[in-house]
Amino acid sequence: MSPDLNDSMTVSAPDSAPIDTASTDASPTDTPPIPHVVIAPSRGWVALNLAELWRYRELLVFLAWRDIKVRYKQTVLGIAWAVMVPLMTMVVLNVLFGLLMGKNGKPTIEGVPYAVSTFCALVPWQLFSNVIGQSSGSVVGSSNLITKIYFPRLITPLAPVLSCMVDFLIAFAVLLGIIGYFHLFTDYHFVISWALLTLPLWVLLAVAAALSISLWLSALNVVYRDVRYILPFLTQLLMYVSPVIYTTKSVMTGDVPQWIRTVYALNPLVSVMEGFRWALLGRSDPPGFELIPSTAMVAVLLVGGLYYFRRMERTFADVA
Amino acid sequence: MSDIAIKVEGLGKRYRLGEIERYRTLRDAIANAATAPARWLKRAADRGAGDVATDARRDTIWALNDVSFDVRRGEVLGVIGRNGAGKSTLLKILSRITEPTTGRAEIFGRVGSLLEVGTGFHNELTGRENIFLNGAILGMSRREIASKFDQIVDFSGVSRFIDTPVKRYSSGMYVRLAFAVAAHLEPEILIVDEVLAVGDAEFQERCLGKMNDVARSGRTVLFVSHNMTAVHGLCDRAVLVDNGSITATGSPSEVVGQYLHTVGSGAGQTVDLAEHVGRSSSSAPLMRSVVVTRADAEGVGSIPMGADLEVRVTVKPTETLTRPVLGVVVKDIYGAPLFGVNNRFIPGYTLAPVNSPSVICCRVPNLPLMPGRYLIDLYLGDRQKNIDVVRDAIAFDVAAADVYGSGSLPPESAGPVYWSASWTVEPTPDDES
Numbered sequence: 001m002s003p004d005l006n007d008s009m010t011v012s013a014p015d016s017a018p019i020d021t022a023s024t025d026a027s028p029t030d031t032p033p034i035p036h037v038v039i040a041p042s043r044g045w046v047a048l049n050l051a052e053l054w055r056y057r058e059l060l061v062f063l064a065w066r067d068i069k070v071r072y073k074q075t076v077l078g079i080a081w082a083v084m085v086p087l088m089t090m091v092v093l094n095v096l097f098g099l100l101m102g103k104n105g106k107p108t109i110e111g112v113p114y115a116v117s118t119f120c121a122l123v124p125w126q127l128f129s130n131v132i133g134q135s136s137g138s139v140v141g142s143s144n145l146i147t148k149i150y151f152p153r154l155i156t157p158l159a160p161v162l163s164c165m166v167d168f169l170i171a172f173a174v175l176l177g178i179i180g181y182f183h184l185f186t187d188y189h190f191v192i193s194w195a196l197l198t199l200p201l202w203v204l205l206a207v208a209a210a211l212s213i214s215l216w217l218s219a220l221n222v223v224y225r226d227v228r229y230i231l232p233f234l235t236q237l238l239m240y241v242s243p244v245i246y247t248t249k250s251v252m253t254g255d256v257p258q259w260i261r262t263v264y265a266l267n268p269l270v271s272v273m274e275g276f277r278w279a280l281l282g283r284s285d286p287p288g289f290e291l292i293p294s295t296a297m298v299a300v301l302l303v304g305g306l307y308y309f310r311r312m313e314r315t316f317a318d319v320a
Numbered sequence: 321m322s323d324i325a326i327k328v329e330g331l332g333k334r335y336r337l338g339e340i341e342r343y344r345t346l347r348d349a350i351a352n353a354a355t356a357p358a359r360w361l362k363r364a365a366d367r368g369a370g371d372v373a374t375d376a377r378r379d380t381i382w383a384l385n386d387v388s389f390d391v392r393r394g395e396v397l398g399v400i401g402r403n404g405a406g407k408s409t410l411l412k413i414l415s416r417i418t419e420p421t422t423g424r425a426e427i428f429g430r431v432g433s434l435l436e437v438g439t440g441f442h443n444e445l446t447g448r449e450n451i452f453l454n455g456a457i458l459g460m461s462r463r464e465i466a467s468k469f470d471q472i473v474d475f476s477g478v479s480r481f482i483d484t485p486v487k488r489y490s491s492g493m494y495v496r497l498a499f500a501v502a503a504h505l506e507p508e509i510l511i512v513d514e515v516l517a518v519g520d521a522e523f524q525e526r527c528l529g530k531m532n533d534v535a536r537s538g539r540t541v542l543f544v545s546h547n548m549t550a551v552h553g554l555c556d557r558a559v560l561v562d563n564g565s566i567t568a569t570g571s572p573s574e575v576v577g578q579y580l581h582t583v584g585s586g587a588g589q590t591v592d593l594a595e596h597v598g599r600s601s602s603s604a605p606l607m608r609s610v611v612v613t614r615a616d617a618e619g620v621g622s623i624p625m626g627a628d629l630e631v632r633v634t635v636k637p638t639e640t641l642t643r644p645v646l647g648v649v650v651k652d653i654y655g656a657p658l659f660g661v662n663n664r665f666i667p668g669y670t671l672a673p674v675n676s677p678s679v680i681c682c683r684v685p686n687l688p689l690m691p692g693r694y695l696i697d698l699y700l701g702d703r704q705k706n707i708d709v710v711r712d713a714i715a716f717d718v719a720a721a722d723v724y725g726s727g728s729l730p731p732e733s734a735g736p737v738y739w740s741a742s743w744t745v746e747p748t749p750d751d752e753s
Binding site: 034035036037038039040041042058059062066069070073074144145146147148149150151314317318 | 335412413414415416417418419420421422423424425426427428429430431433435436439440442444445449452453456457458461462485508
């Protein structure tokens with residue numbers, strides 16, 4: 001047995017059962033300590049055990065890789081669909097709303113072509129909605145694994161994040177292409193600024209927001225299959241209350257009641273999308289005060305979701 | 321302490337009946353919550369009446385109850401028991417798939433568990449891709465899989481199709497590839513469940529050979545099987561699980577013998593089939609009881625060699641069996657089938673429709689079995705469809721008899737079957753004369 005195999009060993013200690021490592025360390029030989037696993041009932045809330053999750057990172061990557069492979073198998077266009085879906089959504093929205101709102105067939109919003117502004121919000125939106133869509137059903141969809149083999153269950157909702165990230169990077173490249181096109185062939189000009197450096201933060205917020213919801217939904221879905229009916233409705237609703245086809249500035253004007261502003265500020269996607277526009281297009285204001293309540297909400301939902309998932313996971317194999 | 325690989329102390333697993341249900345909706349939960357106070361009151365009332373035990377028994381099942389045993393380092397332990405005895409639950413707990421309700425288990429060493437072959441195989445992926453995926457799921461590192469890749473492919477014998485999606489594989493190829501990956505898992509402690517029950521006979525032979533290698537290599541193995549021959553051949557020690565508890569521990573032959581005692585009784589004694597644990601999960605319990613008797617004589621005990629055997633099954637149909645079919649498979653004590661008879665295949669025994677409780681009798685003339693203990697599987701069907709299947713339904717003993725009319729009992733011969741034969745001598749034409 002080579003030492004690197006022990007690297008991926010699984011050692012867990014349910015908090016109710018203290019590990020008695022002294023007995024294994026007592027061995028006089030130089031061999032690495034024998035993994036010692038205690039299996040005992042756990043009650044209530046349990047530790048996240050992120051260290052174990054880290055030891056299983058290869059499996060996480062493999063599952064994400066499988067998702068990507070399988071998603072585009074037997075499709076003619078293959079991975080090109082990662083480009084097509086947001087592109088077609090953008091075209092539809094552009095034709096529909098752009099012509100309605102703009103003038104002379106050259107609609108702009110805050111000095112940015114409507115197509116660019118919309119696509120700039122669609123790219124993080126796709127990331128968010130793909131993660132939610134795939135992650136929420138992941139535990140039920142992996143019941144063949146969960147009932148047959150042990151691995152940290154948190155891997156299941158996390159793997160779609162990685163695979164959706166690949167789609168996101170492709171769509172992001174397309175976004176850069178579109179910006180480049182408008183820069184070269186229209187009177188819109190791209191301005192690079194230091195705000196570009198904040199882009200990873202907005203991506204992170206989008207992923208955290210998606211996960212904060214998916215962790216709850218994926219665990220709930222095991223027991224309550226209602227989740228799969230709620231999900232499409234939830235996603236659609238979120239798209240309309242997020243600044244995809246409009247910008248925050250264009251709707252939050254004048255006599256909008258304070259309670260609407262408050263609720264709107266809680267939507268983390270507002271910060272994500274306005275953050276994207278600010279970082280990439282440089283014409284709008286950075287996300288302001290709404291960043292604080294929405295990030296706080298994501299943080300609470302995310303941490304709560306992680307613990308809730310860990311609490312529920314002990315029943316997955318019996319119920320899923 | 322250091323020579324113990326697995327230490328199990330008082331392990332128990334309770335399933336609440338509600339948890340076994342596969343599918344719940346929010347509406348049920350709301351309805352449940354609404355009626356909760358009423359149930360709580362009722363339970364409180366029951367508690368007052370000292371009736372808690374019955375209440376608890378009604379909505380919970382102890383799939384495993386107070387199980388304790390140790391497995392020493394390098395030992396191969398067989399776990400046997402009937403369907404539903406709790407073997408799988410035990411494996412699932414030790415593999416950390418599900419948590420115990422009570423007790424604890426300690427495992428010293430890197431564990432690999434094989435509860436099925438091909439866990440996580442994806443039909444759309446190629447053989448090559450599935451080797452990596454399945455290997456990762458079983459707990460191998462990417463480097464480890466890469467270094468063993470060629471061996472795995474060689475062992476599977478599907479190298480020509482390694483870049484073909486496995487959905488185009490035959491089921492045999494699929495299983496061979498899946499087993500090849502599993503066979504190259506090298507944990508210190510291996511937990512295996514019935515993986516040998518797949519594939520054709522030749523492949524099973526190969527799997528047993530590989531298991532043998534694993535067992536000899538000094539690794540600790542926990543092996544759950546219905547295959548008594550395999551348990552016999554591979555294991556150093558065995559435990560018998562019955563009804564959630566360990567009822568016997570000892571050498572494989574002792575425990576296998578014990579297991580057979582739990583299966584059923586000898587000739588002339590009726591075995592109740594109403595809640596028989598050997599019934600397959602999809603069966604409707606139409607067969608109520610079975611008795612094995614000697615056709616031409618009364619009596620309890622064993623059936624003499626060569627006697628006419630009768631298997632009499634009491635059937636209580638819920639709807640008319642238009643063309644009843646009764647299949648009887650006779651097996652040796654290790655579970656290997658010896659012969660099977662079925663009036664579906666043998667012409668001339670079209671039975672009249674059965675629509676009320678009846679006894680279907682299957683008569684096997686001149687029972688061609690050597691002395692020993694045998695098991696019977698029963699298959700009740702209607703036309704082409706099996707309706708009720710009960711494995712290991714009953715056991716019976718065959719006693720030595722002077723079947724050859726030699727005046728003494730026949731000596732032990734090879735195998736469980738005796739058969740008549742005739743001998744002659746014919747002079748060869750002598751070409752020199």
